[in-house]
Amino acid sequence: MQKILNILFFVMSAISYGQVTVLTDVNTKEPKQNEPVVLTIVQEVVGENMEQQSPLRLPDLSKFDIVGSASEQNTFIDQKRGIRVNQIIYQLYLQPKVTGKVKIGSALLTVNGKIYKSEPFDILVKETSRAETEYLSKDVYLNVEVQDKEVYENQPTVAVLRAYSKNYDNFRKLENIKFPQQNNARIKPISYKKQDIENVNGEMASQVIAMFIIFPEEAGNVEIEPVSAMVKTPEISKIVSNKVKINVKTLPKDSPENFKNAVGKFHVSIKEIAKTEPLEVNKPIDVLVKISGLGNLDEDKLPKLIESKDYTFFKPQIISKLSTNKEGVKGSITAKYVVIPKHEGKINISTEPFSFFNPELNQYIDLGVKSIVLNVLNSAQIAAQKSTIDIVDDYTANVLNSVPLPVIEKEKHTQSYRFNFKNLFSGLAVLVMGTFLFFLWIRPKKKALVTVENKPITTIREEEEKIKNLLKPGFEANLEYMKTLLSNRDYSAFFATYEELQQDAEQHIQQKFGMGLKAFLENYKGSQFTEDFRNLEQQISIEKYSPIHDDSHLEELYNSITAMYSEIME
Numbered sequence: 001m002q003k004i005l006n007i008l009f010f011v012m013s014a015i016s017y018g019q020v021t022v023l024t025d026v027n028t029k030e031p032k033q034n035e036p037v038v039l040t041i042v043q044e045v046v047g048e049n050m051e052q053q054s055p056l057r058l059p060d061l062s063k064f065d066i067v068g069s070a071s072e073q074n075t076f077i078d079q080k081r082g083i084r085v086n087q088i089i090y091q092l093y094l095q096p097k098v099t100g101k102v103k104i105g106s107a108l109l110t111v112n113g114k115i116y117k118s119e120p121f122d123i124l125v126k127e128t129s130r131a132e133t134e135y136l137s138k139d140v141y142l143n144v145e146v147q148d149k150e151v152y153e154n155q156p157t158v159a160v161l162r163a164y165s166k167n168y169d170n171f172r173k174l175e176n177i178k179f180p181q182q183n184n185a186r187i188k189p190i191s192y193k194k195q196d197i198e199n200v201n202g203e204m205a206s207q208v209i210a211m212f213i214i215f216p217e218e219a220g221n222v223e224i225e226p227v228s229a230m231v232k233t234p235e236i237s238k239i240v241s242n243k244v245k246i247n248v249k250t251l252p253k254d255s256p257e258n259f260k261n262a263v264g265k266f267h268v269s270i271k272e273i274a275k276t277e278p279l280e281v282n283k284p285i286d287v288l289v290k291i292s293g294l295g296n297l298d299e300d301k302l303p304k305l306i307e308s309k310d311y312t313f314f315k316p317q318i319i320s321k322l323s324t325n326k327e328g329v330k331g332s333i334t335a336k337y338v339v340i341p342k343h344e345g346k347i348n349i350s351t352e353p354f355s356f357f358n359p360e361l362n363q364y365i366d367l368g369v370k371s372i373v374l375n376v377l378n379s380a381q382i383a384a385q386k387s388t389i390d391i392v393d394d395y396t397a398n399v400l401n402s403v404p405l406p407v408i409e410k411e412k413h414t415q416s417y418r419f420n421f422k423n424l425f426s427g428l429a430v431l432v433m434g435t436f437l438f439f440l441w442i443r444p445k446k447k448a449l450v451t452v453e454n455k456p457i458t459t460i461r462e463e464e465e466k467i468k469n470l471l472k473p474g475f476e477a478n479l480e481y482m483k484t485l486l487s488n489r490d491y492s493a494f495f496a497t498y499e500e501l502q503q504d505a506e507q508h509i510q511q512k513f514g515m516g517l518k519a520f521l522e523n524y525k526g527s528q529f530t531e532d533f534r535n536l537e538q539q540i541s542i543e544k545y546s547p548i549h550d551d552s553h554l555e556e557l558y559n560s561i562t563a564m565y566s567e568i569m570e
Contacts, residue, residue: 024118041090059105064094068143096125140165142241154263156328161210173232180225186215219250262356264295292332303352341376
């Protein structure tokens with residue numbers, strides 16, 4: 001960055017000597033082989049009548065591999081002389097192919113029929129030792145590429161995070177990608193799904209490891225801070241990407257008074273949840289206010305109900321169904337209000353006015369106020385509308401609920417019994433005779449001796465250990481429940497159930513094998529399975545705290561969880 005500032009200061013001092021300036025410089029004049037070289041080219045054209053007739057022609061870079069590139073354009077007015085200055089800065093990330101003295105030639109620019117060029121210079125590429133070569137072969141770099149660098153305020157633009165490395169294994173070791181938090185822009189992830197590895201040249205490869213969307217919230221040149229990631233190698237713990245700048249255009253000045261920085265395409269509606277019963281005074285009514293569309297959609301854009309003397313309402317329940325894609329935040333946000341009318345008659349329930357800026361049409365769209373008219377009745381009017389059958393049904397129900405039913409009085413009947421000694425003696429005689437005949441019948445028979453095998457005596461603790469070893473946690477039920485929660489979009493309960501599943505597995509492994517889950521994986525499942533399990537935990541942690549969840553990504557996580565824990569608990 002200091003090198004770029006020095007170049008800019010030199011350019012400003014050179015304005016007085018010429019109207020066109022082309023400069024080149026590198027971050028180091030003595031790089032080591034396979035060490036990246038950052039080539040910076042600055043072109044500046046001063047004056048209204050200066051016409052650039054050709055794009056900037058780069059010097060001969062055949063002795064380098066171009067790993068990545070970035071550019072930035074600034075146009076401003078020199079306040080002292082009142083002259084327009086058009087300035088473009090190019091940065092190229094180069095990888096030297098050869099060692100020794102390498103010449104970087106002139107960059108050429110044609111303006112008003114005249115060719116301007118930068119001064120050529122030499123750099124000395126040094127050989128690296130074998131140990132350094134092995135270290136650098138494992139190195140990995142990050143580069144952020146913004147698709148549209150000129151947008152309006154709050155208009156989304158997509159950025160791609162790409163990793164570069166000579167070692168394909170490094171792409172698998174990238175994890176814990178973190179996007180910057182800054183005041184002048186909102187950043188939301190689109191996907192952490194890694195795409196196919198592309199071969200940039202014979203030695204270098206690249207892979208898209210994340211996509212995110214940027215909402216710049218102020219006009220001017222907005223600089224996006226670097227994205228960071230962790231690499232699981234002993235040499236590197238954390239790497240960061242380059243910074244990017246976005247030229248944010250100011251929105252037109254003729255904005256409506258109700259404009260709340262909504263940029264995109266939106267639709268607002270209000271409706272009542274239909275009921276079979278008539279609407280009655282002082283009885284609750286459910287009213288839904290909904291905003292849907294595509295853009296910088298969030299809860300702040302949702303218009304609220306207007307307060308009125310005709311009704312009261314409570315704080316609404318907010319229901320968000322949003323997803324982030326390459327065009328912005330898409331979906332709907334619904335506010336469910338409970339409204340209580342204060343009097344009978346026609347009642348108008350209205351929302352605040354709403355407007356948004358459509359960047360495709362380059363104009364503001366004012367949707368105005370959305371309202372519904374409800375016909376509210378009092379109890380007398382509702383009773384007058386009832387039919388004869390309805391009145392009879394209501395009367396019958398009231399009678400059954402209010403009139404006590406008669407209870408039949410119970411009568412007690414007393415009976416007298418007289419003890420009969422004759423029946424007693426007859427019964428005893430029959431009993432004695434039956435007992436005598438029974439012993440005569442079983443006397444000739446011999447009992448067969450039954451040998452009962454005695455079970456070994458065990459203690460209570462030993463029996464508990466046997467039962468614990470045979471038990472397995474009901475992880476299948478947890479997985480089925482997680483699938484149901486995922487289909488219902490109950491994400492918080494989904495991740496809470498996963499934590500319960502993880503605790504059950506930890507307890508089961510501890511009881512059965514006497515070790516923790518991670519130790520069990522390393523000893524019984526191997527290093528590759530353990531590494532896959534750690535990556536799964538990392539992805540779940542990232543998705544858990546993500547502000548917006550991607551259904552397809554969660555479906556992939558669920559399938560990975562099912563496969564992983566099925567193998568652990570087999």
